[in-house]
Amino acid sequence: MAELRQLTLPSFARRMSVREEVADALRGAIVSGEMKPGELYSAPGLAERFGISATPVREAMLDLVKQGLVEVVRNKGFKVTDISEADLDQITQIRELLEPPIAAQAVAVITEQDLTALRNLAAAIVDAAARGDLISYIGADREFHVRLLSVAGNQRLVRIVEELRAQTRLYGLSALSASGRLVASAQEHEQMCDLLEAGQADELRELMRTHIGHIRREWAGRGTG
Template sequence: MAQEARDTDMPALPRLDGRRSSYRERVADALRAALTAGELRPGQVYSAPSLAARFGVSATPVREAMLDLAKEGLVDTVPNKGFRVTAVTDRQLDEYTHIRALVEVPTVVELARTADRVSLEALRPAAREIVTAAAAGDLVAYMEADTRFHLGLLALAGNAHLVEVVADLRKRSRLYGLTALVEAGRLLPSAQEHLDLLDALLARDEKAVHEIMTRHLGHVRGLWASTG
């Protein structure tokens, strides 16, 4: 039976200063990153006050942000206790990965023909952040940079709905076991693929882009399977 997470079980979440957007939006983004990185664990119940203490804000924006995440299916409300992080099954992960491959691979291959060099190069800082975060074992920073890179890349196709669909799939298919991958030294090769992908796009090498994207998405599913 799931138990409520004690303060000592809580991850060291970043404190928020409110300089960008609202507390609610920033808390929601930080919570999604923590969920994706596995720092908020499936089955655990977290109270709004305990999360608020970690963020250095009041419980109200945290509670509102958690309600947003509940609408996305990432958490369930537990009356008088807080929010339970929902689990994702292997079948769901397979389905999400399959849809992503159907959508992302051909879209990114097309960008090898259509995306301008300036727009592609603008993504290099995010790709480097991914590598840096992987090397440092900073899972939240890794996932935040990874999201910016992939959604920024897809945005170059000019289809906002496609970006929205993939963003939703990424939220629902949170990566599990990233800590074990860091300890095994297997996260860095996956991170490096982002720079390899950019280089292939800039070289207009459609075959290489297809191979890297297919391998990258397959690698991600393999990470789920090997740590599940």
């Protein structure tokens, strides 16, 4: 059984309706590579770490099973689904086709309210990177990109990208954080906000493409060069 004390999972004690919050935290731990393929995790063990009962944790894990992020190991618990280099390459290729042009479309329709929300999320991403809080980083990063893509109004595409992002494994985040380079990557989100505000669609498209490339080559830690 994996050593739970090594996971930087938050506590949800005294909160109501925590199933989705637990699922989000576990999803972040999986994507960041803190929860590793091949290691076993039990609902009671994770629940103890969260400071809650095992029921919402078990329900959250079953939600992640449906999403293909974890697998049930009968009479033992759950293990994280492994993902191959080819899978990561294909996910990156699809994201590069979908996200940059949609982000560029957002330039023409973004509101001041949307831009303010994105700047707040970008600041949260940089702050989490500076603190080395990878779970918060993943959560804020996900919310930023979902919000940005949602501006263009294609919710079907947003759901597809959310699924692709969830399937990604960012094994290199810990090393990037330890080296201090994660902050520089995080600041790309602030640059995106600047380009949105300046109405520079072409530049935003290229920055988004570069950003996704960084995710594959550096954040995943096993990149293609």
